[in-house]
Amino acid sequence: MKSLKIWLGILxxxxxxxLILRKANLTQVGNSLKxxxxxxxxxxxxxxxxxxxxxxxxxxxLLEPLKKISVKSTFPTIMxxxxxxxILPARAGEFVRxxxxxxxxxxxxxxxxxxxxIERLFDIATLLLLMITLIAFFSFPPWIKKSGFILIIFxxxxxxxxxxxxxxxxxxxxxxxxxxxxxxxxxxxKILIRIKHFTLGLAVFKSPKLLIxxxxxxxxxxxxxxxxxxxGLLIFNLNLPFYTSFFVTVVIAISLMLPSAPGFIGTFxxxxxxxxxxxxxxxxxALSFSxxxxxIQFLPIIFIGYFFMIKENLSFSSFRxxxxxxxx
Numbered sequence: 322m323k324s325l326k327i328w329l330g331i332l333x334x335x336x337x338x339x340l341i342l343r344k345a346n347l348t349q350v351g352n353s354l355k356x357x358x359x360x361x362x363x364x365x366x367x368x369x370x371x372x373x374x375x376x377x378x379x380x381x382x383l384l385e386p387l388k389k390i391s392v393k394s395t396f397p398t399i400m401x402x403x404x405x406x407x408i409l410p411a412r413a414g415e416f417v418r419x420x421x422x423x424x425x426x427x428x429x430x431x432x433x434x435x436x437x438x439i440e441r442l443f444d445i446a447t448l449l450l451l452m453i454t455l456i457a458f459f460s461f462p463p464w465i466k467k468s469g470f471i472l473i474i475f476x477x478x479x480x481x482x483x484x485x486x487x488x489x490x491x492x493x494x495x496x497x498x499x500x501x502x503x504x505x506x507x508x509x510x511k512i513l514i515r516i517k518h519f520t521l522g523l524a525v526f527k528s529p530k531l532l533i534x535x536x537x538x539x540x541x542x543x544x545x546x547x548x549x550x551x552x553g554l555l556i557f558n559l560n561l562p563f564y565t566s567f568f569v570t571v572v573i574a575i576s577l578m579l580p581s582a583p584g585f586i587g588t589f590x591x592x593x594x595x596x597x598x599x600x601x602x603x604x605x606x607a608l609s610f611s612x613x614x615x616x617i618q619f620l621p622i623i624f625i626g627y628f629f630m631i632k633e634n635l636s637f638s639s640f641r642x643x644x645x646x647x648x649x
Contacts, residue, residue: 327410330580334587341590346605353609357556365552365617372545373399373622379443379538382531383436386524387428397629398422404626405640407619410583417640431515435522438483439535445476447539448574451567459564461599468575486516487523546570546618553614561600572596589615 377396384390398421406414415437423430452469455461486493494513501509525531550573551566569592576592577585593611594604602610630636 326580330410331582333580334582337581337587337591341587341594341604341608341611344604345608349603349605350609350612353557353606354612357609357613358558359556361552361556362613362617365549365556365614366621368545368549368552369618370621370625372542372549373403373625375538375541375545379535379542380436380440382534382538383440383522383525384422384426384428384433385531386528387432387436387521388426390422390426394425395422397633398425400622400626400628401630401633401635402626404623404630405637407585407623407626408583409637413640420640421635429518429521431518432520432522435519436525438479439523439525442476442479442483443535443539444543444574445472445479446536447543448571449473449476451543452571455564455568455571461568472575483523487520487526490517490520543570549617550614553610553617556613557606557610559597559602559606559610561602565597565600568599569593569596584619586615 374392374396377392377399380395380399381390381392384395398418401421402414402418404414405417406412416434419430419434419437422428423433449469449472452465452472456466456469493516497513497516498509504512525535547563547566547570550569551563554561554566554569572595573589573592576588579588581588590608590611593614594607597607597610598604
């Protein structure tokens with residue numbers, strides 16, 4: 322299954338690269354890169370790095386029902402995990418993050434992974450809010466509205482599953498045994514133990530105060546990401562309204578949910594080019610923008626993540642143990 326996802330990601334990446342490069346004028350792309358106003362790189366990079374610091378603060382609140390943890394612990398872990406996501410396939414960074422924080426803070430890896438799932442749901446909720454607001458005030462093509470509708474269905478579907486497992490675990494346990502009767506009882510019990518530990522990470526839903534704080538920090542995170550996009554637009558003298566950056570951010574975020582090759586190459590560029598096309602931005606300029614924005618949002622994270630990985634005496638080979646012999 323994992324190898325299938327990797328190959329699917331490579332195929333999707335190849336398709337998107339073909340779509341954006343087939344009619345691109347690479348000479349014009351090069352000229353746009355030469356004429357860019359690179360002093361806007363500084364605020365754009367700063368905005369993206371600060372957004373990760375606020376991600377780390379948000380994760381502190383998500384983990385609070387399990388254990389009070391300092392941002393000094395969550396920030397390096399987040400940077401390492403996103404670095405892994407950017408250079409390794411199949412979103413391995415999500416599992417690495419749960420493994421590292423669990424090992425570092427002596428908490429259940431399954432429960433810490435649940436907080437990452439909840440974090441993603443808050444990200445989707447924030448993106449939905451941005452999308453609904455944009456659609457309410459501005460005119461967009463039907464495919465944008467359809468994407469929003471699909472995202473809403475996906476959001477509530479995930480929420481319903483989490484609610485069912487957390488609230489009716491004994492019923493879920495019985496159903497699990499009946500549905501997966503072909504798996505040995507010992508393996509089923511082992512899986513259910515992990516799922517039970519996973520539900521511990523859902524305790525944040527019992528605290529309205531924490532939920533409000535997490536949502537507020539989610540808004541800050543995505544505002545900063547949008548600010549990074551806005552400064553990226555200014556690099557190419559694209560003086561578009563600020564809401565453009567919100568729209569581009571939403572489209573990029575949705576595209577990154579698709580399987581892709583490591584680094585999200587192709588899907589990231591396609592999202593930038595297709596979203597800016599709605600604002601009559603030339604394809605070659607949009608492609609140049611996508612290359613620089615990709616570097617802005619990925620290279621600093623890779624460097625910082627690698628720095629923390631070395632500082633904490635970790636290596637890529639150590640991440641191979643993530644899925645092995647972990648019953649927590």
